[in-house]
Amino acid sequence: MLKPASLFTDGAVLCRRKEIRVFGDVSEGLTVTVRLLSREGTLLGEGSARAEGTRFLVSLPPQEAQAGCRLVIQAGDEQAEADDVAIGEVFLAGGQSNMELELRNADEGPEIIRQYDDPLLRFFNVPKQSVQGPAQQKAVAETRWQAVSPGTGGVNSAVAYFFAAMLRERIPEIPVGIIGCYWGGTSVTCWMEEDVLRTEPEGVRYLEEYEALTAGKSMETWQEEENLFQETFGAWCSKVDEYKQSHPGAPWADIEAACGFVPWNPPAGPGSPYRPAGLAVTMVREIVPVTLTGILFYQGEEDTGKTDHYDTLLTLLIRTWRKLFRDEALPFLFVQLPMWVDQNGIDTFRWPLLRKAQAAVRDAVPGTGMICLLDQGEYGNIHPTAKRPVGERLAELAGIMLYGAGEVSPRALDLTPQGDTLSIRLSAPVQFRGETAALLEIAGADGSYVPARAEIRGDRLLLRADSIRQPVHARYAWTDYAAQVPFFGENNLPLEPFDF
Known part of the structure; x- marks a missing residue:
């Protein structure tokens, strides 16, 4: 038995300029040899390793970007080959629904799908499976890389597509591969295994709260509840799709008025994708330890109402994934949550708290970067369909972190009290857009904020308020949602929110 992981089949993209790790399953005890050949048939690299149990892992030396390569994997009398292999940049795109939102459902998506054609931009989407077993194994075994070509790829992440498309435009000689590993509605704790979560009190709390919620529910009971939920939710989704087809561009409020509110009440249980530590086993483990250029991550919405310590959990995820993918300095690029409040909802001030936690991780953890989307939120719609700004801002961030040039949002660096004025030093000058300088607040020692x-x-x-003679605190955009933000850098990117 020789079964290389599906990542190493026809059309694969391997990471350039780093050790290339090839892995999969094989008969116990066999030695596996892997050869990487160029388009011309020249041997680029070769490696061998004896399987540990039925799992093999072979390392090949770093290579420069190229295409048309071939992988040859041998074990005993068996051989597996992968043709049309490219070597370039490989990014893991992870998170929840805003990373998951498919290109076919994004602004510009349908038109792009009809026209795009780039054989060196490829996607590998890890199957969304929440339960280990034959169905999951079959789905993983059948998954393949897919190159961008007309009429295909509508189910790929829109954010990841716009990110990759900009990279391809800027460095056309380098292939780009995206490994999609995401699931809408998931907590950050879904993507770490139980032993990892138990190293942090906040991880333990998530595990114990979910265990209490399921109350010993059996897999069979959960499956029955899940089937009923999927039937109800599927019918609603079909109704929404029909409405969108007959009402192109309809706002979310009109869609809900016509189709009803989202029947979002997935059952808790041992097979739920929303259980802590679940998808870390059924999805992430399937692609470990592939060699990566970096990670793109858009997540946090699900945790806004669940934790005051998102920074602790996100830091744990970064540390864990870097260990799993065997790269302590693996670049981790993530998205700060935009503005949002539910239609007719009240401001909970939970979203600015999570945004602050995200910024704290960026500031504290080396090799991380964050983009600001303060100007991209939508009232009443937690899933904005304008994904080009997200992907392209991530590409700009990658430009700074990996390629030496790019544009990011200005941010506040520090605060200095000067009598009745607070001086906020910024990373770059900003411009004011709007009628009033809304969303800026200051406070004295008592912490009572005023505009x-x-x-x-x-x-x-320079911030002042007539009622505050000796201000010591300042904050900007401390709200779940605002229709407009007033400050932008000279590069047209919004000023990051701050809280001092």
């Missing part, structure tokens, strides 16, 4: 007036002076914001 502030702002004066822009070079790379500083």
Whole structure:
């Protein structure tokens, strides 16, 4: 038996300039040899390793970007081959629904799908399976890389597509591969295994709360409840699809008015994709330890109401994934949550708290970067369909972190009290857009915030309020949602929210 992981089949994209790891299953005890050949048939690299149990892992030396290669994998009398293999940049795209949102459902998506054609931009989407077993194994075994070509790829992540398309435009000689590993509605804790979560009190709390919620529910009972939920939810989704076809561009409020509110009440249980530690086993484990250029991550919505310590959990995820993918400095690029509040909902102030936690991770964990989407939220719609700005801002961030040039949002660096004024030093000058400098607040030692007036002076914001004689605190955009944000950098990217 020789079964290389599906990542190493026809059309695979391997990571350039790093050790290339090839893995899969084989008969116990056999030695596996892997050869990588160029388009011309020249041997680029070769490696061998004896299987540990029925699992093999072979390392090949780093290679430069190219295409048309071939992998030859041998064990005993068996041989497996992969043709049309490319070597370039490989990014893991992870998270929840805003990373999952498919290109066919994004602005510009349908038109792009009809026209795009780039054989060196390829996607591998890890099957969304929440339960280990034959169905999951079959889905994983059948998954293949898919190159971008007209009429295909509508189910790929829109964010990841726009990110990759910009990279391909800027570095056309380098192939780009995206490994999609995401599931809408998931907590950050879904993507770490139980032993990892138990190393942090907040991880333990998530595990214990979910265990209490399921109350010993059997897999059979959960499956019955899940089938009923999928039937109800599927019918609603079909109704929404029909409405969208007959009402192109309809706002979310009209869709809900016509189709009813989302019947989102998935049952808890031992097979739920929303259980802590679940997808870490059924999805992430299937692609470990593939060699990566970096990770793209868009997640956090599910945890806004569940934790005051998202920074602890996100830091744990970064540390864990870097260990799994065998790269302590693996670049981790993530998305700060945009503005959002549910239609007719009240401000919970949970979203700014999570945004602050995300920024804290960026500031504290080396090799991480964050993009700001403060100007991209939609009232009443937690899934904005404008995904080009998200993907392209991630590509700009990658430009800074990996390629030496790119544009990111200005951010506040520090605060200095100056009598009745607070001076906020920024990473770059900003411009004011709007009628009033909304969303800026200052407070004295008592922590009671009031709206502030702002004066822009070079790379500083000077904040004052008549009722605060000795201000010591300042914050910007401390709200779940605002229709407009007033400050942008000279590069047209929004000023990051801050809280000092």
